[in-house]
Amino acid sequence: MSRKRKRPPKAYRNVEFLTSSRARPIRILAEFLEPYHRFQDMEIESTIVFFGSARIQPKPKAKARLKELAQICETDPSAENVAALSAARLQLRLSNYYEEATKLAQLLTEWAMDKETGKQKYYVCSGGGPGIMEAANKGAYKAGGKSIGLNISIPHEQYPNSYITEELMFEFHYFFMRKYWFVYLAKALVIFPGGFGTLDELMEVLTLIQTKKLTKQMPIIVFGQDYWQEVIDIEAMAKWGTISPDDLKLFKVVNTAEEAFRYLKGVLK
Numbered sequence: 001m002s003r004k005r006k007r008p009p010k011a012y013r014n015v016e017f018l019t020s021s022r023a024r025p026i027r028i029l030a031e032f033l034e035p036y037h038r039f040q041d042m043e044i045e046s047t048i049v050f051f052g053s054a055r056i057q058p059k060p061k062a063k064a065r066l067k068e069l070a071q072i073c074e075t076d077p078s079a080e081n082v083a084a085l086s087a088a089r090l091q092l093r094l095s096n097y098y099e100e101a102t103k104l105a106q107l108l109t110e111w112a113m114d115k116e117t118g119k120q121k122y123y124v125c126s127g128g129g130p131g132i133m134e135a136a137n138k139g140a141y142k143a144g145g146k147s148i149g150l151n152i153s154i155p156h157e158q159y160p161n162s163y164i165t166e167e168l169m170f171e172f173h174y175f176f177m178r179k180y181w182f183v184y185l186a187k188a189l190v191i192f193p194g195g196f197g198t199l200d201e202l203m204e205v206l207t208l209i210q211t212k213k214l215t216k217q218m219p220i221i222v223f224g225q226d227y228w229q230e231v232i233d234i235e236a237m238a239k240w241g242t243i244s245p246d247d248l249k250l251f252k253v254v255n256t257a258e259e260a261f262r263y264l265k266g267v268l269k
Contacts, residue, residue, distance in 0.1 A: 047125040052132025052192030062095035104257035105139025137163035
């Protein structure tokens with residue numbers, strides 16, 4: 001006796017296939033097309049991208065932690081507690097960059113926003129997580145503007161910060177697709193103190209510009225002379241001849257939000 005058989009799932013609804021290694025090209029394409037159409041629908045063409053450490057804390061939090069550890073060390077000055085106190089002092093210094101990133105993002109968003117229509121010429125864009133990323137989105141939020149968060153799924157979960165505009169919150173699996181969207185719409189980059197990820201993003205963009213793979217105007221601000229001079233000596237590369245002296249002109253070092261804002265306002269149209 002004939003009976004109706006249950007239809008198998010269509011290929012584009014077959015979760016087992018779509019999450020398999022064989023469907024990787026489809027997933028990569030999805031991470032290109034979905035953001036592309038979302039940005040297109042919202043008429044977003046230009047961003048100012050903030051890079052920096054997820055570990056940098058707001059100043060009140062850093063102050064509270066330092067005070068707590070100082071009190072602990074008074075009663076228990078063990079080597080471990082003293083080391084933690086020293087680290088907390090550095091965290092307090094780093095917290096200045098959180099405040100400066102917030103201030104710069106606020107200045108840029110206020111400047112980029114049409115007061116009558118509320119439309120923005122430039123949108124602050126971050127990696128979507130805590131630290132400097134949160135500070136950037138927070139600054140745009142304080143200015144009453146919209147901002148973008150390009151979050152990434154990693155083993156130590158990085159959750160989107162609360163200041164990203166809801167409809168401009170993205171979640172990526174592939175680092176290289178996330179990097180593509182950082183650079184594709186960017187009209188300027190601001191590099192705050194950070195770790196491996198920040199260095200990777202800075203060096204990749206500098207390489208793309210140096211090799212002429214990226215030909216559009218791309219002002220790059222390296223924020224925080226004290227930090228970056230200690231962490232990486234790019235001038236030494238020019239001295240040793242591994243880069244051209246002209247490559248040192250690919251970025252500008254600044255120390256305050258006001259200095260960064262004046263420079264960007266002068267070079268962005």
